[in-house]
Amino acid sequence: MIDQEPRTPTRDGVLEASRKVAEILPPTPLLPMTINGQQVWIKAECLQPVGAFKIRGAWHRLSALGEEERTAGVVAVSSGNHAQGVAWAAHRLGMAATIVMPADAPPIKLARTRELGAEIVTYDRLKENREEIAQAIAEEKGATYCHAFADPWVIEGQGSAGIEIAEQLAARGAPPVDRIIACCGGGGLTAGLALACPDAAVVPVEPEGWDDVCRSLEAGEICRVADNPPTTQCDSLQTLATSPLNFAVLRERCPFGLRVSEAEVQDAQRLAFDRLRLVLEPGGAVALAAALSGKASLDGTTVVMATGGNVDPGQFARVLEAGAR
Incomplete structure (x- = not known):
């Protein structure tokens, strides 16, 4: 990362x-x-x-990345709206996107995030720490972590x-x-x-x-x-x-x-x-x-x-x- x-x-x-x-x-x-x-x-x-x-913040964040950073991709956590914003922006910029989403997220949000080309990793929102999961993935991939609000x-x-x-x-x-x-x-x-x-x-x-x-x-x-x-x-x-x-x-x-x-x-x-x-x-x-x-x-x-x-x-x-x- x-x-x-x-x-x-x-x-x-x-x-x-x-x-x-x-x-x-x-x-x-x-x-x-x-x-x-x-x-x-x-x-x-x-x-x-x-x-x-959410498309606004995702676009401003990802479009600010340099060429090397874009090549490494982006990781985000979201129940669906930030997920779709990041996936949309990443797709337009030719970036890989991995989104950590709760397993019980609305099916329509899961489906639309996949349609935009993002890889989805699900988690149990009651038992697992989504931030830890996302940070670990970002470290492994050398990707930018795009937080849903604290960025x-x-x-x-x-x-x-x-x-x-x-x-x-x-x-x-x-x-x-x-x-x-x-x-x-x-x-x-x-x-x-x-x-x-x-x-x-x-x-x-x-x-x-x-x-x-x-x-x-x-x-x-x-x-x-x-x-x-x-x-x-x-x-x-x-x-x-x-x-x-x-x-x-x-x-x-x-x-x-x-x-x-x-x-x-x-x-x-x-x-x-x-x-x-x-x-x-x-x-x-x-x-x-x-x-x-x-x-x-x-x-x-x-x-x-x-x-x-x-x-x-x-x-x-x-x-x-x-x-x-």
């Missing part, structure tokens, strides 16, 4: 990432919507080529969505963004958005019981999720603890986080489909759930991140059917 020089994410890095992303991907739509009488904007990252915002390039890449938001609002003659409500796992997206939009409040949202960022912000130091966290449909947000790299940004820019229930997430999935014709996976709908439930303030210019749409068709159908009863 290559040695990486110490580096912290910066706004200049976010701007560089934004330029790089704009060269290969069109902006995702920024859709107007009224929630509880307030006009908000929905950033539809679920419409990315891999169905999630400066990944954070900057995710922040490119914030640059798009600012440009899209300006193009519509709308006031600058006051608040961004974001789905949060390890804090890569929220940290990137905080760097990209320094004048906006960034509000991380997590599923109940998987609230390591909320707990960390409340305590003023990094905290893990509580022991024996509950099962959650939000597979993409099952992070045990954020990292010092992410928390250094979050504690300066995010005074608090919000938690949403499983029922509130399903309500948000149904609303997005009914009102916007968007398919959202559970983890990609938690920010909308916070807005819809009234837990998040929506005054001023508020943007809600709809971060991913990689949901099992059968599961999504059951969510819609439950709402029709």
Whole structure:
């Protein structure tokens, strides 16, 4: 595995990432919507080529590698969205990609990662340490380890969505963004958005019981999720603890986080489909759930991140059917 020089994410890095992303991907739509009488904007990252915002950080990270590093390949850990982002970027750059994924990851995410040419190594998320597995593979292959959130390039890449938001609002003659409500796992997206939009409040949202960022912000130091966290449909947000790299940004820019229930997430999935014709996976709908439930303030210019749409068709159908009863 290559040695990486110490580096912290910066706004200049976010701007560089934004330029790089704009060269290969069109902006995702920024859709107007009224929630509880307030006009908000929905950033539809679920419409990315891999169905999630993770493509941004993966592209910024892998495209920054030199020729020798690209030849050695890349290793990543993911339940599916970062996996697909890394696999997509690696395929475009002609790199080999090995992804460590939980054996119980949604089948659609496993299948799509394989379709992009990545090698998948599965693990038992309850008994095995995924980071140790990935680090060992990276050492064996001499490959770059692309962390899903604790990587400066990944954070900057995710922040490119914030640059798009600012440009899209300006193009519509709308006031600058006051608040961004974001789905949060390890804090890569929220940290990137905080760097990209320094004048906006960034509000991380997590599923109940998987609230390591909320707990960390409340305590003023990094905290893990509580022991024996509950099962959650939000597979993409099952992070045990954020990292010092992410928390250094979050504690300066995010005074608090919000938690949403499983029922509130399903309500948000149904609303997005009914009102916007968007398919959202559970983890990609938690920010909308916070807005819809009234837990998040929506005054001023508020943007809600709809971060991913990689949901099992059968599961999504059951969510819609439950709402029709």
